[in-house]
Amino acid sequence: MSGGVVGGHRGFGAGAQRAIALGLMAALATPWLREALEATMTRHMLMQFPLVMLAGALLAAPADGRLRARIARWNAHGIAGLVFCAVALAVLMIPRVLDLAVRDAWVECAKGGALVACGAALRLSWRTAGAIVQGFFLGNVVPMSIAIGQLYVDSPLRLCNAYQLDDQQRLGAWLTGSAATLGVLWLLGISWRMIRSDSDAPAQR
Amino acid sequence: MLRTALSSAMAIALGYGAASWLTHDFQVWTDEGARRLEVALKPIASPDIAIHGPTTAATTLPALLAGEGGVTIVDFVYTRCVTACLALGSVFQQIQQALLADAAAGQRDRVRLLSISFDLARDDDAALASYAARLHADPGVWRFVRPMDAAGLSALLRRWGVVVLDAPFGEFEHNAALLVIDRHGRMVRVFDLSEQQLALDYARHLARSVP
Numbered sequence: 420m421s422g423g424v425v426g427g428h429r430g431f432g433a434g435a436q437r438a439i440a441l442g443l444m445a446a447l448a449t450p451w452l453r454e455a456l457e458a459t460m461t462r463h464m465l466m467q468f469p470l471v472m473l474a475g476a477l478l479a480a481p482a483d484g485r486l487r488a489r490i491a492r493w494n495a496h497g498i499a500g501l502v503f504c505a506v507a508l509a510v511l512m513i514p515r516v517l518d519l520a521v522r523d524a525w526v527e528c529a530k531g532g533a534l535v536a537c538g539a540a541l542r543l544s545w546r547t548a549g550a551i552v553q554g555f556f557l558g559n560v561v562p563m564s565i566a567i568g569q570l571y572v573d574s575p576l577r578l579c580n581a582y583q584l585d586d587q588q589r590l591g592a593w594l595t596g597s598a599a600t601l602g603v604l605w606l607l608g609i610s611w612r613m614i615r616s617d618s619d620a621p622a623q624r
Numbered sequence: 625m626l627r628t629a630l631s632s633a634m635a636i637a638l639g640y641g642a643a644s645w646l647t648h649d650f651q652v653w654t655d656e657g658a659r660r661l662e663v664a665l666k667p668i669a670s671p672d673i674a675i676h677g678p679t680t681a682a683t684t685l686p687a688l689l690a691g692e693g694g695v696t697i698v699d700f701v702y703t704r705c706v707t708a709c710l711a712l713g714s715v716f717q718q719i720q721q722a723l724l725a726d727a728a729a730g731q732r733d734r735v736r737l738l739s740i741s742f743d744l745a746r747d748d749d750a751a752l753a754s755y756a757a758r759l760h761a762d763p764g765v766w767r768f769v770r771p772m773d774a775a776g777l778s779a780l781l782r783r784w785g786v787v788v789l790d791a792p793f794g795e796f797e798h799n800a801a802l803l804v805i806d807r808h809g810r811m812v813r814v815f816d817l818s819e820q821q822l823a824l825d826y827a828r829h830l831a832r833s834v835p
Binding site: 492493494495507509510513514515519529578581583 | 652653
């Protein structure tokens, strides 16, 4: 979902990234920003979710080598991290989560924790995953998001008591669009890299 | 690789557990579905709040619901509504007709209707009375009340899981439904608007069964 945040951030040291992450999490936890981001279903899922994941990704800034190695042993080829991410996103897209998160502090905390973990897992896993594992991950998450997006668009009933029907349909359209865009961008990136490595290959010999 | 398989399996188990808790073992996917299931499993008593209405002297909700020893079907409305409450109104009209027919046929099941307004700013006694007149409500079967104050209203909405949203043009959006309240004033079932016959039959059954 926020695949773009993974990698990058070369400009900041790990300490600075973690400080930014903590600042972002503190800001997102303030009642004012929480209410603003949860006022509509669209902002809730497509702005707040990615922002919390971004905080998680920043929090997972390169740690010292020993810790990284220890994590990597439990996360070969980034498989466990991406499995966690796919499962967590599937659970978080159950319509009841949005309603419960708005009215129940415990669920809100669990949702935040899961999203932070998701962002961190994504960053710790994405590069080591390689194209095949990445493709498998996106092959699950992208169609799932599109299916759920279409469900939101097509449902004649409100799926969340806390949100209006037109908001739900808007979220559905945006969820479908952004998931499809993410999938296409990834495919373009892979194709670009394959083309480039093909044309580089003879020169290296 | 074994460790990775183990941690992946743990992630899946965690997700399965969370999803199973959220959906009551994969039976419901929405909060409204969960609310209806939870009520059916465990009745919810009415909160002790003050209410009154055009044909109802000031009293408390539990007293009104339990007072006459019958079963009540409750809906939440606001009188300016032109969407869901219109549907609710016609559903209640049809149920009222069935109940009056029951009474005419000599059946003594005590099922009554109660519409509770959540629009405290606009729905005073006069507004409720004219709304009742517009719907041809029979005061012996169908009454209209509103909570005395905002604190009582929010306690009631929270307790019974009614969510009211502000919509454009001064309207409200709410999870309109038929709430069946037993003779002890406990909410025992929540039916969809499309399940009016089921709601009526269930209420009749409750009213008939002793005590």
